[in-house]
Amino acid sequence: MLEKGVFVMANDRQDKIRIGISTCLLGENVRYNGGHALDRFLKDTLGKWVEYVPVCPEVECGFGIPRETFRLVGDPVNPRFITGRTKIDYTDRMLTWARRRVAELEKEDLLGFIFKSDSPSSGMERVKVYDEKGMPQKKGVGLFARAFMEHFPLLPAEEEGRLHDPMLRENFIERIFALKRWRETLAEKENRGKLVNFHTKHKLLILSHSPKHYQTMGKWVAQAKDVPLKELYQKYQILLMEALSLKSTPKKNSNVLQHMMGYFKEQLSSDEKQELLEVIDRYRQEYIPLIVPVTLMNHYVRKYNQPYLKEQVYLNPHPMELQLRNHV
Numbered sequence: 001m002l003e004k005g006v007f008v009m010a011n012d013r014q015d016k017i018r019i020g021i022s023t024c025l026l027g028e029n030v031r032y033n034g035g036h037a038l039d040r041f042l043k044d045t046l047g048k049w050v051e052y053v054p055v056c057p058e059v060e061c062g063f064g065i066p067r068e069t070f071r072l073v074g075d076p077v078n079p080r081f082i083t084g085r086t087k088i089d090y091t092d093r094m095l096t097w098a099r100r101r102v103a104e105l106e107k108e109d110l111l112g113f114i115f116k117s118d119s120p121s122s123g124m125e126r127v128k129v130y131d132e133k134g135m136p137q138k139k140g141v142g143l144f145a146r147a148f149m150e151h152f153p154l155l156p157a158e159e160e161g162r163l164h165d166p167m168l169r170e171n172f173i174e175r176i177f178a179l180k181r182w183r184e185t186l187a188e189k190e191n192r193g194k195l196v197n198f199h200t201k202h203k204l205l206i207l208s209h210s211p212k213h214y215q216t217m218g219k220w221v222a223q224a225k226d227v228p229l230k231e232l233y234q235k236y237q238i239l240l241m242e243a244l245s246l247k248s249t250p251k252k253n254s255n256v257l258q259h260m261m262g263y264f265k266e267q268l269s270s271d272e273k274q275e276l277l278e279v280i281d282r283y284r285q286e287y288i289p290l291i292v293p294v295t296l297m298n299h300y301v302r303k304y305n306q307p308y309l310k311e312q313v314y315l316n317p318h319p320m321e322l323q324l325r326n327h328v
């Protein structure tokens, strides 16, 4: 029996990155007023790399277009889902549909979900919940978003509004690509050597998010011989997703880059070392983006064919064309 949220994957889906998305973000006219909430970056830029699985809870649950708006009312942890003007309570109908839909989504091999912010159905956090006097508090979660996140606790989830922040965007997309590589590993026959290989390539990426997980996971993988394979894989993926969900920062990235410098003690002249240190420091102080020291590091890795570093996913975690490290 697999632990909740642990991934399995059909072989024919390995090459695709499938992400769930609130339908209106793709420009479909499914909103209450017949409009959409098109997000150009998601549709046109990220859309070149991923295959979206659209979900519009309100339309799929049988409410028409246009329709009356809904709002969350009552207890922020367990709110009611009510029409704004006529005050009809549709909580049970929406919850029943949401539970069925998330179970169906298991078949889609999703690697994440992008939710529309502020929606009583799709919002992931800080959705308005109204008290009995009609006063809102931004403490709610949309009913479908909650059902999804409870059903798939390890899957990366974000809102389109938060994805306008370059750091959060880079982090989310990095997690999706890491999860894709992890699922490719899962699709092969389980084997301790393969897990060690995956971990070795991801070590510096993990370090850039969480030095603590870097330590724990290193120890865990080193003890691999004594742990049953299934348990090892399950625990590893929980730690991996936990680690990558912690934000990388200029300080953490600078530490990783300085750690990498240590591999070139013999090759770099003192002037080259000085230059590299200066570039890392300028990045740490946020005068230049991460792409600058990473490009210089890639140059030395290639020039000196450093065997450990050239395998590190950290140096190329997602497609260059997305330009994610040009803005963090």
Ligand code: SF4
Residues within 6 Å of the ligand: 022, 023, 024, 025, 030, 031, 032, 055, 056, 057, 058, 059, 116, 119, 121, 122
């Ligand atoms: S926010 Fe959610 S429920 Fe509302 S239109 Fe978009 S996808 Fe549909």
